[in-house]
Amino acid sequence: MTRYVGRVRVMPRQGLLDPQGTAVEHALDALGFHQVARVRVGRTLEIALEGGSASEARVKLEEMCDKLIANPVTEDYSIDAVDVAP
């Protein structure tokens, strides 16, 4: 079995108020970064798993996201990478 590392990104759904993003945005503005237009805060998970192929690993990661990792009411997820573990 090949070992893979999947990188999963979970972000607050577009249009939903993201108070953490707004707080960071204001803090950056206060620090003089006036060019900052918008900040959104999400989370990244690195999941190491065993799979026959990268595409099988991706299918499993999607199942994990649908079942537990992301809440479909408030969050969107994307699987940014599925790499072979070093």
Add this chain to the structure above:
Amino acid sequence: MKVAVVRFPGSNREVDAHRAALAAGHEATLVWHRSTDLEHADVVVLPGGFSYGDYLRPGAIARFSPVMRAVAKHAHAGRPVLGICNGFQILCEARLLPGALVRNAQLAFVAKMVTVRIESDATPFTASYRVGQELRWPVAHGDGRYVADEATLDQLEREGRVVCRYVGGSPNGALRDIAGICNEGRNVVGLMPHPESATDALIGSADGAPLFALTAVGAGAGV
């Protein structure tokens, strides 16, 4: 009435809920979350707290606790289930209630007495109140902002499923000032405030005590 209060790892209001049910004259028991049988219970309460440390999202991991299969079975049979605070979050994560509870709009944990208005008396838990009645219940949460898409919110309003609302602005930015809702069958209720911590004037309010009367339970199917 037999009331089962579920204890998850990280629950911290289960004793309050248990005491409130006992004080109302019920036979109340604390049930560990690994239990898979709630057949003995007429009413199930999921208490407040921080199950599994709120890791990932509040309620996201607790919803897969072994007991939740029995909770779903109980709910689908039309029997009363009350989720308070973290219990409400768990019921939403388990899809037994629509929507979700996200981080308070002001980001700060809020712990204070609030005023809520009863919007529906047609649930097993609010039958002792009248619509429009204003109550003093405490809140204590960091993730209490109720959100759902517009269509869901409209449906909740249309079907009279907003059970109670904050008066004078919500403490957490909840959409439409929603503090509590119920499911389509009206037997599953989620509340963000803590009626179980408002059962004696000595601790600031006794307005939560009638919620545990449960006089309507058993009178009809579910309600």
